[in-house]
Amino acid sequence: MAQFCASCGAQMQDNQAFCPSCGSSTRAGATAGSAAAAAPAPVVSGGTASSAATTGGMSDNVAGMLAYVTIIPAIIFLVIEPFIRFHAFQNIFFHVAWFALWMILAFVGHIPVLGWLTILVWPLIGLGGLILWIVLVLKAYQGQMFKLPFIGDMAEKQANVV
16 A cells, blocks of 8 residues: 655655655655545745745746856846846846946057056956956845945846836
């Protein structure tokens, strides 16, 4: 006779001591004929089911973190929750500003005397950008809406408009 877990309602073998789904003990488990095993109770997670469904089962902080990985997830995540949209917009604006800065440095690098100075500054700006990007990823994973000075305000406006 099949058994069902009393905690999660998963079907188990007769000889299993623990539920393979949730790991709870089967001592309090119900058999197939009992009323408790007829229908497992739905799991309610405090209102996060809708956001988990829209992000493919990911939590908001993981989706916010993934918005910083490349530009593709940032564009995809523009249609989801405001927290994730904020990080997606901030990532897009950060990369646009980063690209503009690199273009300016490349242009200034062709000027004879200033070009020599950009050779010294270029690696420092690159390292600073990498460190800032890592901070943004970590803050998004921690669930914080860390705003960059100018870019963060623009991202917040865009996240609330959509």
